[in-house]
Amino acid sequence: MRIDRIGSSVEGGVRRISARISWEDCGREPYELFIETEPEFAGQLNPDPHAFLIAAIVPAMHFGERRIAIDEAICPEILDGSRKVMEVLSFWNRDKGMRPCDIETRGHCSPEPEPNVRSAFFYSGGIDSFAALRSNRLNFSPEHRRYIRDGILIYGIEQDDRKTFEYLRQGSLDVAREADFTLLPVRTNMYMVFKEEDARTGYDFWNLEYGGAALASVAHAFGSRVQDVTIAGNCDPVNLWPWGTHPMIDHHFGNCRMTIRHDAISLSRLQKVRLVAGWTLALNNIRVCNQARKYSREMFNCGQCEKCIRTMLELQAVGKLEECSAFPTRHVDAGLVATRARVRNDFIRSFYSDVIPHFREQGRDDIVEAIQVAIRKYDTRHSLWRRRVEQLRCRMDRLVTSLAKRQGKPEQCV
Amino acid sequence: MRVENYAMESLGGRRRIRATVRWEDVDRQDYELYYEVDQEHADLLTLSAHPFLVGSIVQALHFGEKRIRVEGDVCPELIENLEDAWRLLVHWYAPREGREFKIEEGGISAMPSHGGRASGIFFSGGIDSFAALRMNRLLFPAGHPRSFTEGILIFGLEQDNPEHFEIVRQTLDDAARETGLRLIPVYTNVYLPFREEDRTNGFSLWKKKLGGSALASVGHALAGGLSGVTVAATHAHLQPWGSHPVLDRLYSSSGMAIRHSSFTLSRPERIKVVAQWEPALRNLRVCNRFLDYAPGHLNCGACEKCLRTMLVLLSFGALEQTSAFPTKDVTAEMVDKGVTRLPELMIPDYYAILPMLEAIGRTDLVEAVERKLAEAGHVGIRKRVKDLASCLSLAASART
Numbered sequence: 001m002r003i004d005r006i007g008s009s010v011e012g013g014v015r016r017i018s019a020r021i022s023w024e025d026c027g028r029e030p031y032e033l034f035i036e037t038e039p040e041f042a043g044q045l046n047p048d049p050h051a052f053l054i055a056a057i058v059p060a061m062h063f064g065e066r067r068i069a070i071d072e073a074i075c076p077e078i079l080d081g082s083r084k085v086m087e088v089l090s091f092w093n094r095d096k097g098m099r100p101c102d103i104e105t106r107g108h109c110s111p112e113p114e115p116n117v118r119s120a121f122f123y124s125g126g127i128d129s130f131a132a133l134r135s136n137r138l139n140f141s142p143e144h145r146r147y148i149r150d151g152i153l154i155y156g157i158e159q160d161d162r163k164t165f166e167y168l169r170q171g172s173l174d175v176a177r178e179a180d181f182t183l184l185p186v187r188t189n190m191y192m193v194f195k196e197e198d199a200r201t202g203y204d205f206w207n208l209e210y211g212g213a214a215l216a217s218v219a220h221a222f223g224s225r226v227q228d229v230t231i232a233g234n235c236d237p238v239n240l241w242p243w244g245t246h247p248m249i250d251h252h253f254g255n256c257r258m259t260i261r262h263d264a265i266s267l268s269r270l271q272k273v274r275l276v277a278g279w280t281l282a283l284n285n286i287r288v289c290n291q292a293r294k295y296s297r298e299m300f301n302c303g304q305c306e307k308c309i310r311t312m313l314e315l316q317a318v319g320k321l322e323e324c325s326a327f328p329t330r331h332v333d334a335g336l337v338a339t340r341a342r343v344r345n346d347f348i349r350s351f352y353s354d355v356i357p358h359f360r361e362q363g364r365d366d367i368v369e370a371i372q373v374a375i376r377k378y379d380t381r382h383s384l385w386r387r388r389v390e391q392l393r394c395r396m397d398r399l400v401t402s403l404a405k406r407q408g409k410p411e412q413c414v
Numbered sequence: 415m416r417v418e419n420y421a422m423e424s425l426g427g428r429r430r431i432r433a434t435v436r437w438e439d440v441d442r443q444d445y446e447l448y449y450e451v452d453q454e455h456a457d458l459l460t461l462s463a464h465p466f467l468v469g470s471i472v473q474a475l476h477f478g479e480k481r482i483r484v485e486g487d488v489c490p491e492l493i494e495n496l497e498d499a500w501r502l503l504v505h506w507y508a509p510r511e512g513r514e515f516k517i518e519e520g521g522i523s524a525m526p527s528h529g530g531r532a533s534g535i536f537f538s539g540g541i542d543s544f545a546a547l548r549m550n551r552l553l554f555p556a557g558h559p560r561s562f563t564e565g566i567l568i569f570g571l572e573q574d575n576p577e578h579f580e581i582v583r584q585t586l587d588d589a590a591r592e593t594g595l596r597l598i599p600v601y602t603n604v605y606l607p608f609r610e611e612d613r614t615n616g617f618s619l620w621k622k623k624l625g626g627s628a629l630a631s632v633g634h635a636l637a638g639g640l641s642g643v644t645v646a647a648t649h650a651h652l653q654p655w656g657s658h659p660v661l662d663r664l665y666s667s668s669g670m671a672i673r674h675s676s677f678t679l680s681r682p683e684r685i686k687v688v689a690q691w692e693p694a695l696r697n698l699r700v701c702n703r704f705l706d707y708a709p710g711h712l713n714c715g716a717c718e719k720c721l722r723t724m725l726v727l728l729s730f731g732a733l734e735q736t737s738a739f740p741t742k743d744v745t746a747e748m749v750d751k752g753v754t755r756l757p758e759l760m761i762p763d764y765y766a767i768l769p770m771l772e773a774i775g776r777t778d779l780v781e782a783v784e785r786k787l788a789e790a791g792h793v794g795i796r797k798r799v800k801d802l803a804s805c806l807s808l809a810a811s812a813r814t
Contacts, residue, residue: 076553076554076555076558076560077553077558077560079553080549080553083678084677084678087678088678110558110559113559138492139490139491139493139494140491141490141522144490146490146491146668222512236782237502237505237506238509245662247660248652248659251663254558255560256558256559264498265498265502265660266497266498266501266502266505301682
């Protein structure tokens with residue numbers, strides 16, 4: 001892969017930084033990778049080569065490129081971190097044959113640490129990002145450099161509809177005003193170019209590989225404005241499986257000028273829900289729904305999809321759904337759970353099983369039964385084929401482990 | 415647990431910070447926790463709650479205290495991180511206990527004024543620290559904020575004999591000078607009050623829980639001159655361990671970054687890095703039999719750790735180039751005699767060594783290592799193929 005033609009342009013006040021990405025080994029079409037922002041923040045979006053390198057390493061590995069060549073001076077810390085990330089990702093995704101790429105640069109640069117650090121976080125309106133913001137507000141005073149001042153809202157990741165993004169942007173502006181941060185809207189195609197084909201594999205590329213790198217890339221693009229950026233974690237220690245954004249990965253994209261943080265590894269989803277639910281502003285502005293085309297100016301959650309149902313259940317479990325105006329309804333009944341709740345993986349299974357004791361305490365055996373049916377369906381559906389796949393996987397794992405042992409490679413990840 | 419009565423004082427040519435650690439829920443002896451440096455490095459030492467909090471939280475958790483309360487202001491980032499750290503440790507080692515634990519601080523500190531900007535590494539002279547230093551030197555130009563300038567050598571962890579420590583210090587002083595480091599000896603009892611009872615448990619407290627936090631606490635004690643310290647990775651495996659790439663970082667504050675380096679390299683890969691660097695090769699110290707140390711002789715060349723390292727150096731053709739070990743070759747007899755028990759965690763290293771020894775034609779050593787693996791209940795692929803081949807050939811000859 002080659003990264004070149006790094007530059008910037010302004011059109012209608014919108015500033016865009018871009019680079020051409022050309023594939024060398026995998027026969028894909030070259031494309032222009034861009035990040036753009038609104039006129040208000042145009043002066044702080046810079047064509048930083050680190051942003052493009054970080055945005056490129058995971059796709060390069062994923063599609064089997066042997067090297068990444070960028071004709072720019074790169075910070076050795078970013079180089080070192082990128083290599084570590086590639087090692088970790090290639091180990092986690094060894095069954096896909098992922099291999100680290102060589103990185104070729106035009107020498108090193110030594111960025112100077114910024115004396116006045118400004119903190120930001122990626123704001124999506126979801127449980128994780130609201131929990132990160134709430135925890136920041138509870139722990140850091142406004143004088144502290146870790147006090148979050150900017151919320152980066154990205155258009156072009158889970159949704160790419162301009163009209164609904166505008167609704168979201170407007171809604172988020174109100175939250176930002178009340179929560180004392182500046183909303184920093186960003187548009188990028190760094191994932192859009194892969195999204196359609198990724199959809200065919202259940203978004204594995206984004207979920208398991210690219211998430212952390214993509215967000216860190218955007219952070220570097222705004223390096224002249226923010227120097228400490230938090231990615232809200234979505235896994236607790238119980239569910240700390242290989243994932244694209246992960247405490248083993250995200251911070252490696254930082255350097256002495258830019259800190260990338262993976263936040264709150266120890267809070268379970270339900271603990272985060274409790275944290276968010278205790279804050280009225282967040283409670284009324286949660287956006288968990290990925291059905292972006294169903295967004296309206298007033299409502300960002302359809303209240304019907306699995307993710308909405310799951311979050312509503314969690315809020316109801318902690319006794320806060322009734323006070324929440326972010327969903328079309330203020331209660332979930334067993335019928336809704338029975339028809340909509342769907343457990344797709346162990347991660348989601350743990351969310352559902354976590355709320356069961358709360359509904360038991362509330363005497364809602366009907367809801368408990370509906371959740372248990374959904375969990376049982378998952379367990380049954382997966383048990384037969386899963387056993388076989390697991391058997392095959394175990395055999396493969398044993399083979400790989402024995403090879404790894406012979407090479408002295410890492411055996412297991414947290 | 416309460417951590418209180420902080421003080422900084424001069425003591426026999428050294429500068430010391432100390433605090434009293436009082437147990438509240440478990441019946442143990444209170445103790446003075448201290449960190450000391452020679453007077454010439456006194457400017458690095460800073461008196462705050464941080465080293466004492468980081469240096470006692472894992473012990474509090476391990477022995478069953480319900481809280482840790484520290485006097486004075488604490489960085490909010492450190493508190494946030496420590497909460498993650500203890501939850502991670504609980505999840506690793508006692509997930510079903512539903513353990514409650516609280517960190518209580520006197521107040522919240524403002525942003526540090528940044529006394530120090532230098533970057534340090536814990537420098538023991540072993541393979542891990544030399545490899546981390548070498549990688550750092552190869553990657554970061556001098557003057558880069560991440561380029562190591564200070565090498566921290568700790569007295570009071572694996573050994574506390576002043577005479578033997580002095581021998582190590584003198585050797586590493588030379589090594590540090592050659593590699594562009596300033597050697598900072600730090601004297602602490604962060605582990606000493608627990609070491610004897612930990613010995614009876616195979617040092618499990620140190621290995622599985624305490625290692626990272628004890629080192630990190632030393633880093634915090636030196637925050638007057640340093641802004642970051644690096645813990646060299648011990649293992650390439652990522653199982654729960656006291657020093658771990660996820661856990662170590664959680665001992666960081668806004669003013670002190672704790673890093674965990676080189677975890678993607680296996681031990682043989684690290685030895686290769688060291689073997690190609692003359693100052694490291696000459697000054698290597700891998701042996702833990704510190705009672706046998708003498709000037710110029712820091713490795714016995716006969717224990718399991720020495721032999722394991724020597725085997726890899728031998729396969730890289732580097733053993734004959736170093737005077738760090740008493741001999742310039744390894745024989746099968748030395749392996750038979752010295753490797754009495756294969757540590758479980760080192761089994762992957764031995765598997766990695768086999769093809770390396772085979773590549774240099776040392777079948778005597780390959781067989782010696784395979785014997786040891788078999789004794790430990792591990793039969794290598796090579797041996798299995800051999801056994802299968804001989805079975806097949808026996809079966810074939812029986813048929814004819």
